[in-house]
Amino acid sequence: MNGVAERVNRTVLNSVRAMLLSSGLPKRLWAELAMTLIYLKNKYPHARLDNAIPYVLLRKRPLSIGHLRIPAALAYVHIPKPDRKTKLEPRAWKGVMVGYAMSTRGYRVWDPISNNVYESKHVKFDKSRIYKDVVQTYVGDTPLETSDGRDIHFTPHDESGDSDDDDDTFATTPVNPPPKPSKPPLPTTPKPKPFTNVTARRKVASTTTKTQSAPSRVAFRTPVPNKVGWEREEFKRQTDITRGKWDVYFYAPGRRAPLRSRPEVQEFCEKELR
Numbered sequence: 001m002n003g004v005a006e007r008v009n010r011t012v013l014n015s016v017r018a019m020l021l022s023s024g025l026p027k028r029l030w031a032e033l034a035m036t037l038i039y040l041k042n043k044y045p046h047a048r049l050d051n052a053i054p055y056v057l058l059r060k061r062p063l064s065i066g067h068l069r070i071p072a073a074l075a076y077v078h079i080p081k082p083d084r085k086t087k088l089e090p091r092a093w094k095g096v097m098v099g100y101a102m103s104t105r106g107y108r109v110w111d112p113i114s115n116n117v118y119e120s121k122h123v124k125f126d127k128s129r130i131y132k133d134v135v136q137t138y139v140g141d142t143p144l145e146t147s148d149g150r151d152i153h154f155t156p157h158d159e160s161g162d163s164d165d166d167d168d169t170f171a172t173t174p175v176n177p178p179p180k181p182s183k184p185p186l187p188t189t190p191k192p193k194p195f196t197n198v199t200a201r202r203k204v205a206s207t208t209t210k211t212q213s214a215p216s217r218v219a220f221r222t223p224v225p226n227k228v229g230w231e232r233e234e235f236k237r238q239t240d241i242t243r244g245k246w247d248v249y250f251y252a253p254g255r256r257a258p259l260r261s262r263p264e265v266q267e268f269c270e271k272e273l274r
Contacts, residue, residue, distance in 0.1 A: 024132025
């Protein structure tokens, strides 16, 4: 067994556990917080390197810490102008900072609505609040006290599996909590969707929700006056930025394929009707 590697793994696990409890982030983000911890660990002095900084030794350049932010801080990510449909659309979306970008000096921001993590360098932070300040989660220094005022009392078992992590063994006695007056039940919050995707792509603004699905094709075909067998079709575009515009096609007698422009109509007439 590699004792050094095992000790580093234990340090990382303990630090991630502390970050989860202090920030209130869901446990499924443990990998993001682990990468953040390693990123920060490489930027402060190490005793075995004579208090040198690993980042400076590797990159051979001074260390800059002006971009460091508090993990789990509320973040506002800029939405580029091409992704905003109108001038009244929001210019940023709110997320939670969980780490630092891998390929550029930016940040990794978790979107609690879509459960995705995005990278961006156009981010502004609310330094006064973190994730647990805006959601119902654990507060204080212990998970035994919740934000709704209730206490959760832990009753230890005779056998404990924490001997690998703790060097000392403590004798604990179950504590019976005093009775408290009953309180009305608190409203339950919806369970978040499973964390399914982590990506470095830019977040695209979501489309407007519709009450009913739009028709796949809107077209009107009418006969052309004074042209026997000819038909004129008006077709409305349904997608992309040209949505809502109309196209006009012509159908020659006995022909299924449309003639999409005047040059096509002229060429057809010169070849087939001369």
